[in-house]
Amino acid sequence: MGTEALEIAPPRTHYINVAYGVKSWLLTVDHKRIALLYLASVTLFFFLGGAFAVGIRLELLTPQGDFVQAESYNRLFTMHGIVMVFFFLIPAIPATLGNFLVPLMIGAKDLAFPKLNLLSWYVYTIGALLTVVAIIMGGVDTGWTFYTPFSTNYSNGNVLLVGIGVFITGFSSILTGLNFIVTIHTMRAPGMTWFRLPLFIWSHYATSMIFILGTPVIAITVLLLALERIAHVGIFDPQLGGDPVLFQHLFWFYSHPAVYIMVLPAMGVISELVANMSRKNIFGYKFVAFASIAIAVFGFLVWGHHLFVSTQSIYAGMIFSILSYAVAIPSAVKTFNWTATLYRGSISYNTPMLYAFGFIGFFIIGGMTGLFLAALGVDVHVHDTYFVVAHFHYIMVGGTIMGYLGGLHYWWPKITGRMYPEGWARFAALVVFVGFNLTFFPQFLLGYMGMPRRYYAYPDEFQVLNVMSTAGASILGVGYLIPMIYLIWSMRYGPHAPANPWGAFGLEWMTSSPPPTENFPETPVVTWEAYEFRPYEETEVVGGSGVEEADIPEPGPRTRH
Amino acid sequence: MQVEIPFAPEQASTVSGEVDALYAFLWALTIFFGVLISLTIIYFAIKYRRRSESEVPRPVAGSMKLEIAWTVIPFLIAMGIFVWAASIYYKLYRVPNNATEIFVVGKQWMWKFQHIDGQREINELHVPIGRKVKLTMTTEDVIHSMFIPAFRVKMDVVPGRYSHVWFEATKPGRYHIFCAEYCGTSHSGMIGTVVVMEPADYQAWLAGGTAEGSLASQGEKVFQDRACHTCHFTGRAPNLVGLFGKSEVLADGSSIRVDEAYVRESILDPSRKVVSGYPSPSQMPSYRGISEEELIQLIAYLRSLTQQPASASGSAMPPQPAGGAGTGSSGTTTRNGNSSTR
Numbered sequence: 041m042g043t044e045a046l047e048i049a050p051p052r053t054h055y056i057n058v059a060y061g062v063k064s065w066l067l068t069v070d071h072k073r074i075a076l077l078y079l080a081s082v083t084l085f086f087f088l089g090g091a092f093a094v095g096i097r098l099e100l101l102t103p104q105g106d107f108v109q110a111e112s113y114n115r116l117f118t119m120h121g122i123v124m125v126f127f128f129l130i131p132a133i134p135a136t137l138g139n140f141l142v143p144l145m146i147g148a149k150d151l152a153f154p155k156l157n158l159l160s161w162y163v164y165t166i167g168a169l170l171t172v173v174a175i176i177m178g179g180v181d182t183g184w185t186f187y188t189p190f191s192t193n194y195s196n197g198n199v200l201l202v203g204i205g206v207f208i209t210g211f212s213s214i215l216t217g218l219n220f221i222v223t224i225h226t227m228r229a230p231g232m233t234w235f236r237l238p239l240f241i242w243s244h245y246a247t248s249m250i251f252i253l254g255t256p257v258i259a260i261t262v263l264l265l266a267l268e269r270i271a272h273v274g275i276f277d278p279q280l281g282g283d284p285v286l287f288q289h290l291f292w293f294y295s296h297p298a299v300y301i302m303v304l305p306a307m308g309v310i311s312e313l314v315a316n317m318s319r320k321n322i323f324g325y326k327f328v329a330f331a332s333i334a335i336a337v338f339g340f341l342v343w344g345h346h347l348f349v350s351t352q353s354i355y356a357g358m359i360f361s362i363l364s365y366a367v368a369i370p371s372a373v374k375t376f377n378w379t380a381t382l383y384r385g386s387i388s389y390n391t392p393m394l395y396a397f398g399f400i401g402f403f404i405i406g407g408m409t410g411l412f413l414a415a416l417g418v419d420v421h422v423h424d425t426y427f428v429v430a431h432f433h434y435i436m437v438g439g440t441i442m443g444y445l446g447g448l449h450y451w452w453p454k455i456t457g458r459m460y461p462e463g464w465a466r467f468a469a470l471v472v473f474v475g476f477n478l479t480f481f482p483q484f485l486l487g488y489m490g491m492p493r494r495y496y497a498y499p500d501e502f503q504v505l506n507v508m509s510t511a512g513a514s515i516l517g518v519g520y521l522i523p524m525i526y527l528i529w530s531m532r533y534g535p536h537a538p539a540n541p542w543g544a545f546g547l548e549w550m551t552s553s554p555p556p557t558e559n560f561p562e563t564p565v566v567t568w569e570a571y572e573f574r575p576y577e578e579t580e581v582v583g584g585s586g587v588e589e590a591d592i593p594e595p596g597p598r599t600r601h
Numbered sequence: 602m603q604v605e606i607p608f609a610p611e612q613a614s615t616v617s618g619e620v621d622a623l624y625a626f627l628w629a630l631t632i633f634f635g636v637l638i639s640l641t642i643i644y645f646a647i648k649y650r651r652r653s654e655s656e657v658p659r660p661v662a663g664s665m666k667l668e669i670a671w672t673v674i675p676f677l678i679a680m681g682i683f684v685w686a687a688s689i690y691y692k693l694y695r696v697p698n699n700a701t702e703i704f705v706v707g708k709q710w711m712w713k714f715q716h717i718d719g720q721r722e723i724n725e726l727h728v729p730i731g732r733k734v735k736l737t738m739t740t741e742d743v744i745h746s747m748f749i750p751a752f753r754v755k756m757d758v759v760p761g762r763y764s765h766v767w768f769e770a771t772k773p774g775r776y777h778i779f780c781a782e783y784c785g786t787s788h789s790g791m792i793g794t795v796v797v798m799e800p801a802d803y804q805a806w807l808a809g810g811t812a813e814g815s816l817a818s819q820g821e822k823v824f825q826d827r828a829c830h831t832c833h834f835t836g837r838a839p840n841l842v843g844l845f846g847k848s849e850v851l852a853d854g855s856s857i858r859v860d861e862a863y864v865r866e867s868i869l870d871p872s873r874k875v876v877s878g879y880p881s882p883s884q885m886p887s888y889r890g891i892s893e894e895e896l897i898q899l900i901a902y903l904r905s906l907t908q909q910p911a912s913a914s915g916s917a918m919p920p921q922p923a924g925g926a927g928t929g930s931s932g933t934t935t936r937n938g939n940s941s942t943r
Contacts, residue, residue: 111786183783189760190743194709194785278761284744285759318649319656324663349746349781350757351764354694358687365679369672376671379638382645386656389646397642404638408631415682417689418624421753424746424781485608488624490750492781495789499777543654572660579660 069154075140085127092120121184133305144548147229152222160215167209174201188276217251231566243308246336258294292343306443316544317393318385331370338367364414391465395446402438427487453537472519478512614752700735707745710791724793729803746782820902
């Protein structure tokens with residue numbers, strides 16, 4: 041493949057210029073256009089959430105509370121969490137890159153339910169607007185975790201409105217997940233067997249499972265919370281005969297798997313980047329694919345590790361600790377396989393690959409510090425401190441956002457038909473890498489030194505590390521603004537992109553950039569394995585006898601493009 | 602194993618060094634794997650860098666041996682960490698029988714402490730070195746979390762139930778108390794100080810004393826003021842002498858151990874678990890509205906009613922901290938799903 045594909049001429053009409061006008065966008069059922077609607081929405085919320093983070097970091101520059109009032113600070117970190125988690129991180133990759141690429145990668149014309157797909161964006165938008173209204177009315181001060189009985193009986197913020205916003209937005213996730221699962225099952229092109237699917241598809245399949253199984257639980261939980269807050273039905277409030285810790289169980293039953301909703305798609309992106317930017321088949325394809333499924337399944341069994349200090353039985357704590365280690369293994373397997381994929385590759389240093397390198401580095405630290413938190417005796421000390429804050433930002437920001445930006449750059453030529461400026465992009469990736477580490481690494485140390493999270497003012501001895509963190513955040517902010525500028529610039533002024541600018545492998549590169557509305561002029565027939573840059577007859581076997589015969593596919597008939 | 606490390610709070614309890622040792626080991630592991638993988642990636646990235654745009658390398662088949670190796674080895678390491686960490690956790694939360702008890706009531710946004718001898722403190726807690734101290738904690742409002750970084754202990758304080766944590770201080774000094782569970786506007790102001798003292802200084806501090814008498818005698822006063830004795834010492838209600846720590850048979854035939862949780866529940870919601878032989882629903886009115894501190898005083902009083910006869914007669918009912926090892930259960934929490942007061 042590769043070079044031949046470059047010769048596909050830029051199309052005269054494609055999905056972007058096929059129709060004009062606001063209506064053509066707001067009523068579109070084209071998965072690619074809906075992906076762009078989502079892209080615009082999540083970008084907006086990313087910068088809104090980022091603005092809240094600016095407020096947080098400025099306040100924490102000094103030990104005293106001086107930049108804002110305590111009450112405002114509590115609202116800042118709450119809104120930062122809610123906006124980033126529910127309106128950016130969860131939809132970021134699946135609803136933008138996933139929406140755009142799932143049909144393209146499996147050789148389909150669209151998702152199985154195009155109208156449902158559009159509906160999901162509207163549902164998301166309604167939920168998001170309600171939340172924005174709640175923010176304008178003064179926000180909410182419960183923390184994104186909404187712990188009872190604070191959220192039901194004590195908070196004077198707009199808990200209900202935000203709750204309804206989150207509740208509604210959840211349905212957009214369910215619709216997206218449903219659409220992906222049905223599409224992947226029923227609409228693969230002829231010859232596109234399960235084990236020929238790109239790993240991006242496997243990780244989105246696993247994500248969709250969590251969307252469908254997990255999201256209803258948060259919906260129910262929010263509903264129960266509303267019921268108690270409005271009608272004083274005793275569910276969580278001990279005064280009314282309820283159990284406040286029950287809320288934590290229900291909340292984390294969704295919200296821990298939600299962490300995997302955020303990171304699995306990024307892992308899918310990284311698999312694509314590592315394979316394509318080193319032009320190699322993924323080492324241990326099946327292990328990486330099943331690792332996604334394993335993470336999704338185990339992810340549902342570990343919620344109790346958020347409750348090690350919440351009066352949960354110590355024996356329950358031990359079970360949840362063991363299971364949490366179980367979920368760490370597939371993540372480690374992925375990391376090792378990505379590394380091994382580089383072996384004897386042809387490794388490019390393009391921007392997407394820089395983000396992939398960054399992702400792996402951050403993911404090692406984020407993942408390993410997860411082991412600290414699953415370690416019962418250590419968690420007692422670091423629970424609810426900045427150690428936890430640092431850990432999940434290494435996964436969410438260092439993992440998900442690196443994957444998202446890497447993917448956005450990698451598929452940008454396909455999405456827009458234009459190239460982004462490579463020099464600027466590499467520079468921005470470097471700025472993000474430096475800024476990120478400076479922001480979040482000191483927080484590990486702060487946490488172990490004992491600084492609790494969600495503190496508006498803090499003892500003097502924590503100041504130096506907090507100043508470093510704030511300095512890092514300002515660098516990180518610049519690192520995020522630069523791509524925002526040049527990507528918008530490139531939509532108009534970037535050089536035209538060929539169909540396959542990277543010499544990458546995959547069905548999405550076998551159609552024009554940008555693709556036509558129907559994706560492929562005719563339904564593709566797949567006769568190759570995933571990432572088969574060169575036929576498998578040429579496969580080199582490492583480690584000799586250890587390889588099972590079944591792992592080396594039979595060389596099939598090669599009717600190559 | 603005890604280890605001292607940088608970027609850590611002072612080690613001021615018997616477990617601090619042990620927690621730090623595991624923490625240090627985990628960082629060593631993180632650095633080892635981080636460096637190993639990073640160096641491998643850098644080495645590959647340089648050695649196999651793309652040398653021409655049209656270059657397409659040969660595919661490499663996977664290796665079952667490698668896959669098994671990097672599944673099994675991390676798993677074994679993880680299980681090792683689990684056992685190490687769980688043993689520390691068990692020690693942190695399994696309250697020893699001979700610990701001195703101090704009662705804690707959290708409220709937005711302060712910590713209130715009550716000592717057995719009657720001293721009361723707010724946001725300051727005096728303890729001696731070399732003595733095991735058990736905190737029995739509850740809250741008047743939302744969930745708080747007792748966090749003493751220098752001792753490496755933390756335990757949530759949940760409305761409607763008593764939770765426990767213990768420590769043994771080893772180094773005199775003043776250390777932070779933080780509330781670690783977000784609890785509203787002045788969450789970051791819900792802080793205090795543990796004052797760890799030499800035993801002699803501590804005795805002097807205790808002697809500074811209180812006019813109110815011991816916690817149990819404060820409880821006795823509440824008991825009198827609320828006229829509890831008019832029923833409980835006249836046969837109309839269960840006799841409370843020697844009751845605490847014993848098992849009672851309920852009307853439905855089940856039995857229950859008389860511990861803090863049950864006493865608390867019976868004061869707030871008397872009809873919920875009525876002792877067999879007494880009218881059900883109970884004739885006792887609910888004392889909802891009584892403060893958490895008074896509840897604790899009453900519990901201390903009831904407990905003293907058990908301890909005195911036991912020590913006098915040398916009977917088989919030794920005083921024991923409720924919710925401790927005696928039940929054979931976790932001992933970290935005694936639960937009362939019913940009620941609390943604000």
